Amino acid sequence: MKTLFYCFVTLICISCAQKKEETSVVTEISKNTETTFPEKIIFPSSDSLPISANLYHKNDSAPVIVLCHQAGFNKFEYVGIAKTLFEKGFNCLAIDQRSGGGIIEEFNETNLEAKKRKLPVEFLDAEKDITSAVNFAAKKYHQKIILWGSSYSSVLSLYEAINNDNVKAVIAFSPGDYFDKEKGSLKEKLITFVKPMFVTSSNEESKELKVMLSKMKMNANQTQFIPDSVGLHGSRALWKTSKNNEEYWNAINNFLEKVK
Secondary structure, eight states, X not given: OHHHHHHHHHHHHHHHHHHHHHHHHHHHHHHHOOSSSXXXXXXXXXXXXXXXXXXXXXXXXXXXXXXXXXXXXXXXXXXXXXXXXXXXXXXXXXXXOSSOOOBTTBXXXXXHHHXXXXXXXXXXXXXXXXXHHHHHHHHHHTSOEEEEEETXXXXXXXXXXXXXXXXXXXXXXXXXXXXXXXXXXXXXXXXXXXXXXXXXXXXXXXXXXXXXXXXXXXXTTEEEEOOSSXXXXXXXXXXXXXXXXXXXXXXXXXXXXXXX
8 A cells, every 4th residue: 555655646746847847848938939030940961851940140250059959859948048149149050950859839840850751860860960050050150160969969069079170169968978889988089179168967967977077187168067056957957947047057158258
C-alpha cells in the first residue's frame, strides 16, 4: 500500500513539473511574439533540406549571432532572448535544426520537412544544419559570427567553433562530452582552442563541465560561468520566466561586450 501511495505522489509531482514547464514556455512565447518581426527566412542545408529560421536584422555592420536550440525545441527557444540581443545591437539568426520538436503550437519546420523527406533526425544529423547556418550568416553579413548553442547543440557548436573559420566566438549553454566516441573528446580537442568562449550550465552540471575543460588553460576571453543559484539546463536559463535569469544575463553581457 505504501509503495502505491509513493508512486501516486511521484506521478502527481511529475505532472505538476510538466505543467509548470508548459506554462513557462507559453508565457515566454506569448510575451515576445509579434506578427511582422522577426523576419521568417528559409535557406538550404548542405543536403538541400530547407532550414527554417527567424532573422532579427539590425543592420549589415552589426555583429551577428547564430542561435541553436536544445533537444525537442525549435527557434522559439530564443524568441525573448533574440529580441533582447537585437535591442543590444546584434543581428540574430535563430534556426530550426532537424533534430528538435514543437513548443506548444510552434512547430519545428526543419524537423517536419526532414521527416517528410525520410531523412534522419538524430542529434548528430543536425550538425550540417548548424554548419550551413554559420556559413549562410557569414556570407550574408560578410563577417565572422558568434555561434550560440543550447544543450546538445552547444556541444555541436563547440566542435563547429574548433573547425570553422567563420566562427569568431562561441557560447555554449550546458555542453557535455556527449559525442566523444563519434567525434573525439572535447576534453582533448579544446586544449589548444583559443577563440573567445563562454560556457555555462546549471550549478549541478558545472562540476562535470569543469572536468571537460580541465585540460584547457583559459585565456582572458574564455570563461566558465557558474551560477550562484540552482540555475537551469540550456539557454532557457535566460528566459524572463526563469528564476535568477539576471545573473546569467549579467555574465553573458560582459562576454558579448568583449567580443562584439
